[in-house]
Amino acid sequence: MITEILHNIAFRPDFDALCRELHLKRDSPPADELAHLLAEAGPVARPKALYRLAQVQSCTDSTAVIEGIPFASRVLAVNLKPVNRVFAFVATCGVEIEAWSQTIEGTLRRFLADAVKEAALSAATEALQKHLDARYRPGPLGMMNPGSLDDWPTSAQPDLFRLVGDTRRTIGVELLDSCIMSPIKSVSGIFFPTEAGFESCRLCPMKNCPKRRAPYDEALWEQKYRRSH
Numbered sequence: 001m002i003t004e005i006l007h008n009i010a011f012r013p014d015f016d017a018l019c020r021e022l023h024l025k026r027d028s029p030p031a032d033e034l035a036h037l038l039a040e041a042g043p044v045a046r047p048k049a050l051y052r053l054a055q056v057q058s059c060t061d062s063t064a065v066i067e068g069i070p071f072a073s074r075v076l077a078v079n080l081k082p083v084n085r086v087f088a089f090v091a092t093c094g095v096e097i098e099a100w101s102q103t104i105e106g107t108l109r110r111f112l113a114d115a116v117k118e119a120a121l122s123a124a125t126e127a128l129q130k131h132l133d134a135r136y137r138p139g140p141l142g143m144m145n146p147g148s149l150d151d152w153p154t155s156a157q158p159d160l161f162r163l164v165g166d167t168r169r170t171i172g173v174e175l176l177d178s179c180i181m182s183p184i185k186s187v188s189g190i191f192f193p194t195e196a197g198f199e200s201c202r203l204c205p206m207k208n209c210p211k212r213r214a215p216y217d218e219a220l221w222e223q224k225y226r227r228s229h
């Protein structure tokens, strides 16, 4: 079992990309405000990630057992059937930028500060993926997160946190009774090798989701995930 903490993650947010994402004109007052907030947050932010290299022990029709912990999810069980090892992880924008954001006042500034924290979280997940790629050469990785699909709800969070380890002491992430994480701009999940690729969005019919990463594929559930009995 390998557990590792990544805490020296660089935070170099791309101002132009953030403006595009937020639909801000580059030389507008809100974009100026964003630039100010980025200048403040940059030196403060300490994005972090913790992962555990874990063994998949068995997969039944609807449950995957990882390091002795059963996870009830049909999609996870199908995805992990051909897999021996996975990377269970929690990544976060970090408590430092979270504390900074609590000092921000005003609706627009708070909205922009949220986007800056989101960018810090992206820096953490991207750094984690790069690290896993370089260290383990796992090939293409898919990712599943509790709560992305009804099939694997957020109630799986306590078991996932048990699998990953002490996130509170190591990277400052706490799982609340509501199964929400603090800082809120944190993400938990499982990376797994998959030649076919996997994207939760392909199984998610939600309309107009601003974070959609792949089109909804109505036939995919029937083709790959529906039980035969």
Ligand code: SF4
Residues within 6 Å of the ligand: 148, 149, 200, 201, 204, 205, 206, 209, 210, 211, 212, 213
């Ligand atoms: S479409 Fe949106 S809600 Fe659905 S899985 Fe993708 S990001 Fe999540």
